[in-house]
Amino acid sequence: MAGHIQDRWFKTEVSPTGKTVRGRTDRHGTGLRYRARYIGPDGTEKSKSFPDGKKRLAEKWLTKIEADMDGGRYIDPKAGQTTFRQYAEKWLNSQTTDGTTREPVSVQIRRHAIPYLGSRPLGSFKPEHIRDWLAELERAVPASSYRRVIYGSVSAVFTAAVEDDHLHRNPCKASTVRAPGPNNRRVIPWTTERTFAVRAALPEQYRAAVDLGAGCGLRQGEIFGLPVDEIGFDTGWLHVGCQVKVSTGGKLVFALPKRNKERDVPLADSVAHVLKEHMEAHPPVEVTLPWQRPDGPLVTKRLLFVRPDGDGAVRRTDFNTRFWKPGLVTAGVIPEPKPGERHQAAREHGMHALRHFYASVLLDAGENIKALSTYLGHTDPGFTLRVYTHLMPSSDGRSRKAVDTMYSDRNLPSGWTWPR
Secondary structure (H helix, E strand, O other): OEEEEEOOOOOEOOOOOOOOEEEOOOOOOOOOOEEEEEEEEOOOOEEEOOOOOOOOHHHHHHHHHHHHHHHHOOOOOOHHEEEHHHHHHHHOOOOOHHHHHHHHHHHHHHOOOHHHOOOEHHHHOOOOHHHHHHHHHHHHHHHHHHHHHHHHHHHHHHHHHHOOOOOOOOOOHOOOOOOOOOOOOOOOOOOHHHHHHHHHHHHHHHHHHHHHHHHHHHOHHHHHHEEEHHHHHOEEEEEEEEEEEEEHHOOOOOOOOHHHOOEEEEOOOOOHHHHHHHHHHHEEEEEEEEOOOOOOOOEEEEEOOOOOOOOOOHHHHHHHHHHHHHHHEEEEOOOOOOOOOOOOHHHOOOOOOHHHHHHHHHHHHHOOOHHHHHOOOHHHHHHHHHHHHEEEEHHHHHHHHHHHHHHHHOOOOOOOOOOO
C-alpha cells in the first residue's frame, strides 16, 4: 500500500516502565479521525482525511492511489478539486488564437457552460453530467448547429484538463454522450428578384457591396476590406487578399481572408461596370488600420466602402443593424419590428446569403465544384460539395435534356415526324 494511515485520536507512547502504550491525543473525539498520507510523484506529501469508523475506506483510497500511480492514471486530488469555472477561465486566458476566434469561444463557455457546469470539480465529472447539461442547452439554444459549436468548445476545455492531469478522461467523449447533430438544413439560395430588391433597398453608397457578394462570392469582411488596387479591371480578375475584421477588445484590423487563404475570382464585365460607377460616385478613401492585431503594424488601403461619414472602415455589426436589416424589411424578407423592439434575427438572410446566390448561379451555369470551391475560398472542395450538392443539375435531369435534344425536330431524319 502506498503511504500509511494516521490515527489522529490515538498515539503510541513509551511509559516510564519502558512499555509501549496507546493513549488518547488532545484531538480525541473531534474532527476526522483517519488521515491517509502518501508521497506523490512530485515528491510532496499528499493526504486525505476520513471520519471515525472509515479506516477501511481510507485503506481502499490509498490502494487506488497506488494502482493509479503504477498504471499511469494518477491525478493529484487537489488538481481534481479544481472547478470547471476555475479551469475554463484559465484556459480561456491562455488561448493564443486571434481575437475573432477567442471572442466567440469565450461567449460560448461563459454564457452557456459555466452557469451549468462551473461549480463542479473537474475530478467529479461523469458522462451523466454532460448529458444533463446538453438537455439544458437544447432548451436554451434552439439551433442544433450552434449547440454543436458550444459542445466542441466545452470538449476542448475537458481535453486540455485531461492533458494537464486534472481528470482521467474527457466526459464529452463517452460513448453514452451524443454530440448535437450538425445542421442538415439545405441552403435555399435567394432568387434574383430578392437579391436585387435588397440591393435597391440599401443606401446608394453600399449597393455595389451586393454585387461583390452576389457577383464575386466575397464574404462581408472581404467586401469592406477590398482595396481598389486589387480590382483587375484590365485582367478580368479580382484578388481577395484582405478583410476588415474585429479583433481583441472589439477593435478593427486589416487581416488576411478566412483561414489565411488568399484567392483570385473572375470579375464579370457587368460587375466591373458597377464598381467603376460606384467609384465615380464615391471615390475610394484611404483607411489606416493595424495588421492582424490591435498592436500590429499600421497599414493603409484605399477602400471602396467606408462609414457613412467617410471616416474609417465599416464595422459589420453597425452595417447590419443600420442598413442591412432595414433593407431586408423594405424588400419584404423580414417583418418590420414593433416600436421599441429590435429587428428579427435573420441569420440565414445575412450578407452570407449573397455567397449562396453566387454559388447557385455558377452551378446552374455548369461550373464545376472544384472551381467554385476556389472562388469561394473554401479549403476543401468536399465541403463545397456537401453544402451545395443539391443545387447541382442532377444526372437524370441532364440525361433527359440530352435525349430531348437528340429527339428535337431539327435532329430528326429528313421526312420523319413525331406521330400525332
